[in-house]
Amino acid sequence: MEAILSDPAGAVIGLDFDGTLSPIVPDPAKAVIHPKAPEVLADLGAHVLAVAIVTGRPAATALELGPGLADVPGLVVLGHYGFERWEGGRISAPPPPPGVPRAEAELPLLLDSLGLDGVAIEDKGRAVAVHTRRSPDPEGALAKLREPLAELAEKHDLVIEPGRMVLELRPPGMDKGHALSLFLAERAARSVMFAGDDLGDLAAFDAVRDSGLPGVTVCSGSAEVTALAERADIVVDGPEGVVALLAELATAFTRP
Structure with a gap:
C-alpha cells in the first residue's frame, strides 16, 4: 500500500465485478454496480497507471450493469476471465468456442x-x-x-x-490470474492491488503474489466464501467496504 500511495502513476488497481463492485443478487441480470463506484473509480483513474475490471462477465455486460464505468479514465475491462477486452469503447476477442x-x-x-x-x-x-x-x-x-x-x-x-x-x-486456457499477469507486464506496472470476493479471484491473488511487485490483495468479505479472506491482506465488508477503501485511496492521492 505504501508503494501505491507513494507512486500512484505506477499502480494498477484490479477489481472483480460481481460481489466486489456490485452486490450479489438472486438474478444476475438484475445486478447493479454500487452507486458510488463509478465516481470513485474515476477519481482513482486520474492518478493511477490503470484501473482494470477482471470479470467472468462479458465486458459489455459489466459496462451495462455499471453506468458511468465507460467514463473512468483509462479503464480496461477484461471480460470472460481475460478472453475479451474492452478499452476506449472497443471490444476485442477471439471467436467464441463451439x-x-x-x-x-x-x-x-x-x-x-x-x-x-x-x-x-x-x-x-x-x-x-x-x-x-x-x-x-x-x-x-x-x-x-x-x-x-x-x-x-x-x-x-x-x-x-x-x-x-x-x-x-x-473454455480452458485463461483465468483471472493469467489475465492480470499479462496486463501487469503490458503496462510495466510498478505496484498492484486486486480486490475480489469469489473462488475465481484466488488466481488473481496468486498473480499479485507471484508478480514480484509490491502488491496488496483485498477480500470483499461474505459468509458464503471464506477462502479469500484467509488469503487476503485486507478484508472489507462487501462492495460497500471495497468502495469505501478505494475512496480513501483516491482521497489520499489528493492530499498535499
Missing part, C-alpha cells in the same frame, strides 16, 4: 433429468453458467450438479469455474 453453445443446448434436458427446481441457466456468450441461488435448496442443488456438469464440460472441451451458488462452463 463447445459452449453445444453444452448449453444440453443443459435443459440435464437439469430436467436431475429434477432440480429453481435452477437458472445464464448464457454468457463465451461461457454458460448454472445458478442455484433461487433453488429451494441452493447448496444441495449445487452438490447434485457438480459431477454431471463436470462430465458435460469434459465432453465439450470446457472447464468448470465454481462460484457463489454457481457453476460455470467455460
Whole structure:
C-alpha cells in the first residue's frame, strides 16, 4: 500500500465485478454496480497507471450493469476471465468456442433429468453458467450438479469455474490470474492491488503474489466464501467496504 500511495502513476488497481463492485443478487441480470463506484473509480483513474475490471462477465455486460464505468479514465475491462477486452469503447476477442453453445443446448434436458427446481441457466456468450441461488435448496442443488456438469464440460472441451451458488462452463486456457499477469507486464506496472470476493479471484491473488511487485490483495468479505479472506491482506465488508477503501485511496492521492 505504501508503494501505491507513494507512486500512484505506477499502480494498477484490479477489481472483480460481481460481489466486489456490485452486490450479489438472486438474478444476475438484475445486478447493479454500487452507486458510488463509478465516481470513485474515476477519481482513482486520474492518478493511477490503470484501473482494470477482471470479470467472468462479458465486458459489455459489466459496462451495462455499471453506468458511468465507460467514463473512468483509462479503464480496461477484461471480460470472460481475460478472453475479451474492452478499452476506449472497443471490444476485442477471439471467436467464441463451439463447445459452449453445444453444452448449453444440453443443459435443459440435464437439469430436467436431475429434477432440480429453481435452477437458472445464464448464457454468457463465451461461457454458460448454472445458478442455484433461487433453488429451494441452493447448496444441495449445487452438490447434485457438480459431477454431471463436470462430465458435460469434459465432453465439450470446457472447464468448470465454481462460484457463489454457481457453476460455470467455460473454455480452458485463461483465468483471472493469467489475465492480470499479462496486463501487469503490458503496462510495466510498478505496484498492484486486486480486490475480489469469489473462488475465481484466488488466481488473481496468486498473480499479485507471484508478480514480484509490491502488491496488496483485498477480500470483499461474505459468509458464503471464506477462502479469500484467509488469503487476503485486507478484508472489507462487501462492495460497500471495497468502495469505501478505494475512496480513501483516491482521497489520499489528493492530499498535499
